[in-house]
Amino acid sequence: MILADVSFKHNCIFLFIFILFISARVTASEIILGDDIQTLDQGQLSIFEDTSASLLFDQVVELRQQGQFKPIFDSVSEGYSNSAFWGYTQVLRPEQSSTGWGISITPSYLDQVDIFIMQDGELIRHMQAGDQVVDPKYDIHSRLHFVQALFPVGTSDVYFRLKTTSTSLLLVKLIPENMFESYIDISIVFEGILIGVLITILIINFINSLWLRSALFIYFVLYEFSLLATVALSVGLVRRVYPSLEMIHQNEIFKISLLISAIFAILFIYRLIDFSFKRKRIVNFIFVAGILHVFFGIYMTLTDRFVEVMDYMNWIGALLPLVVSFFVLPNWKIFDTEKKYRVVGFIVFGFFTFINSMYVNGFIGISGLKSYISPITILSFQLILHFVIMLSIRKSQTAIDEAKQATQLARHEASSERLRREQGQTFLAMLSHEIRTPLTVIDSAAQALIRMQEQGVTEHAKRSRYARIRGSVKRIHELLSMSVVKAQADMEQYPGNHESYDLIMLTRAVIGEFNKDEQKRIMFSYPESEMINHFQLPEKACYVVMRNLIDNALKYSPSGSPVEVVVQRDEHGVCWSVKDNGPGLTEHVRKHMFEQFFRAEERASVPGLGLGLYVVKQLIEQYDASLFVDNQEIGAVFTCCLQAGPIDLK
Incomplete structure (x- = not known):
């Protein structure tokens, strides 16, 4: 009881002192x-x-x-x-x-x-x-x-x-x-700063609306323009520009301007969050109700009841963003970065609107510092919203650019895939055509052998037919091998790394693959001195390059004319060249000869799939070798220079 009595006395003393303080403050x-x-x-x-x-x-x-x-x-x-x-x-x-x-x-x-x-x-x-x-x-x-x-x-x-x-x-x-x-x-400077910042933001956002072609910026510009007009009316600048404007008419225009700026403010913050989320229809209804209330406010103003309508219009301005936030914020996790920027801008706008509404409705009070609430509020949310919108638009623009790039990439990939399919179909058609010729030879030779067997023809005649069959089988084998080489070159997966091999012996092995008549046409020369035998181009890849270049030279040279194969050393390293005595290369051929399926002469007498030089180029580029083409008056020279690889001391 004693403790309670002491506590009660302390509370009474504190209350008395507080009342004295308040009374002193009030009565002073x-x-x-x-x-x-x-x-x-x-x-x-x-x-x-x-x-x-x-x-x-x-x-x-x-x-x-x-x-x-x-x-x-x-x-x-x-x-x-x-x-x-x-x-x-x-x-x-x-x-x-x-x-x-x-x-x-x-x-x-x-x-x-x-x-x-x-x-x-x-x-x-x-x-x-x-x-x-x-x-x-x-x-x-x-x-x-x-x-x-x-x-x-x-x-x-x-x-x-x-x-x-x-x-x-x-x-x-x-x-x-x-x-x-x-x-x-000081008063005029502060007033000038407020209006100057508003005009600057208005001009910047107007330029941005034209440059970025963004509807959001257009709504922001309309709102800023109406706000600037309202501020100019409130500080009496309009009558300075139009002295003939009566005071009473300025007052009427000011009231209507204030409500019109409210309409543009509602439209702007609606556009700020105009994207899909749960309960969007309820939010739409709230904004429609807000705009209808402003139109009702305009009607009330025109019938001399401005004070009555503004008393609750400010409450609408204070509560509308708050109510909408209850429906928007629960969706925060599903929003992307751009939408989050916009929601932040909406919340900032709602916060400053709430503070300003409480101020003009008399709930915050007024003092020397509080008198700056309205102008600072206007400047703050204008600047913040400007940067929020810029970030949002740039993020949106980045997303659009990324989408465009992804679309272009998808189109390119689709085009490439379509081209590969077309090339594959062309390849199959050409392969079928090329295989059909040796198969026809095999079939006719087999039928001839059957007739010879029935007629008792000599063994010498039969051997000729056997040779034709073997030649055709060999041709089919070469076509299929070239198909495999093409696939490996396309995938950049041809096996092999730096390897040691004898280039002279490899060249002789390649020449030995041709028939005797073709071998007689090939003139092979090389230096007697010791050659580098360690190369970046793998032996199997080098074999394919040699085989294709010699085969091309033989096909496009006149029958019986020589083909020169030379191995030598120069400033490019070890070079291996093939010279034919054909008609040379036209401008069209030089431009397209390394493309797959390209053939310099579409004649049945010149077999092939149009893959030889394409495969050569793929392998040369894959292993950092060099290929030079010299078009001469008679024939052409293809020179392949091999880069020496690191020597394995083991």
Whole structure:
């Protein structure tokens, strides 16, 4: 019980101290003028709400004397209301303080603020500031709501009456005369920075919309343009450009512009998340409802009920992104990077919209620092959204480019596959055609042997038929071998690495594969000195190259003409060349002779599949050898130079 009693006493003491602190802060309403700017946001004001907006100044003074004014902690922050709000404070000017003072009223758009200065119960000055009034007698800068006040020495009672169709926020600053110019300069510079950044972002995004051809950028540009127009109307720049524009008409245009910018804002954030996800239809319905409410707001504005509609329109602006987020965020894991960028942009927009809505509805309050919430909010989400959209578009563009590359690659692969199929079909047709000739020879020779057997023909005649059969079988064997070599060359899987072999002996072995008549035509020469016998081109691959080059030379040279085969050493290494005495190479032949299935002469007397030089080229390139072609007046020379491989000391 004793402990509980002590705890209760401590709590009471703490509560008493807290109340004293609050009371001291609230009742410390008198302002002592010195040499610095005084901002009335620390409890210097007390306010009274005139719900009828019809009370006269004398009536309000009487109500204040009756204690009807309530103290506030910062400054007037009442949101959208049809009421008029009266503020009161006391100002003490010491004798040594400046006589001339300026009273600055913010935020930027207020219809009318009346300022009354009393001393000793008498009204000594009445001033007006706002977008719907002009006070040429006291105006220092009408567009900035800045009027001049001459405070007499001693204590003065100062009353403020705020009646506006915009949000009822009021921040009052008292500026000494020697700071007028700097205060105006700073205000205009800050205003210029805000508008300048908005114009810059607008231009950049407009260029991006043309360059990237992105609908999202177009919606962003439309929203930015409407926002810029609303800001220009709110700070009075439009009347500077069009002086003939009446104040009341500017007020009407400002209200409609504000709601139109809301439509573009909703369209923009809808486009920001306009992709497929679960419950997308519910989100679509929410956005449609939001746009319909704005159109209803325009109707209400045109029927002079702007204040009523804006009170809940700001709630819609604050809650719409929040409600939509409940349906979008559960799908976060299935979104790709570009969609995540867009969702982040949507959340950023929703966050700043919520803060601004709470501010203009009076829930955050207003002070020297809080008065920057609206402009900083506008600048922040504009800049953030610009970069979010840029990242999103670039990611999307990267995905499109990758898709295009993948499509091109797929088309190329499909084209290559189609070409391979066509080449395969051509090869099979040519192989069938080439095999048909030796098969016909075999068949006719076999039939002749049967007849000879029946007729008792001599063994010599039979041997001739046997030789023809063996020659045709050998030709089929060569065709099939060439097919295997082609497949290995196409797959770049011809076996072998650096090998040691005798090039002279290999050449003789290749020449020995031809028939006796062909061997008599081949003139083989080589140096007597010792040759390098270790090469990068494997022996089996070298055999195929030699066999094909000699075979080509024999086929395309006149019957009986010699074919020269020479092995020699020069600056390229060990070179092996074949010279024929044929008609030489035309320009067409030189251009296409290494293509598969190409034949210089489509004649039955020149057999082949058109694969010889193609296989030679594949093997030469695969093993870093060199092939030179010299077209001469009579015939052509094909020279293959072999690179020496590393010597195995084992």
